Amino acid sequence: MIKRNKRFHAEVATSSLSDIMFFLLLFFLIISTLANPNVIRMTLPKSKTNEKTNKQLITLSVTEEKRFFVDKQEVAFEELETTLLSKMDPAKEQTVVVRIPFNMQVQDLVDVLQIGVKNKLKFVIATSPK
Incomplete structure (x- = not known):
């Protein structure tokens, strides 16, 4: 009797794996740059206690x-009040998060907060942990 030595071995073709990984890398790089194109860098005031909020937020950065930037769109100070009021939805409980650098004058912060007092808006000052 003649025996044949033709056993089949399982193989995984990995020749196209590098191409797939390259395309995935490109995809994630492009998507990550589109996710947050306009970032305003600033050092926030420090605080010992930080609270996180789950409410509807409107971001005001100085x-x-x-x-002044309202939700990453630049706004002149004279138009700040009308822009904030146009972004507010009366059906939802919304809060304006004020991001102001730690070395700004108090008067600049008061000028911004007076808009909230005048229009009965809820303002929260963003801080970074100490």
Whole structure:
């Protein structure tokens, strides 16, 4: 009797794996740059206690050059009140998160907060942990 030595071995074709990984890497790099294109860098005031909120938020950022951004869109200070009021939804309980650099004058913060007092808006000052 003649025996044949033709056993089949399982193989995994990995020749296209590098191409797939390259395309996935490109995809995630492109998506990650589109996710947050306009970031305003600033050092926030420090606080010992931080609370997180789950409410509907509108972000108001002030740079050291006194440029104002409402939800990452630049707004002149004169138009700040109307922009905030247009973003507010009366059906939802919304809060304006104020991000102001730690070295800004108190008067600049008071000027912004007076808009909230005048229009009965809820303002919260963002801080970084100490």
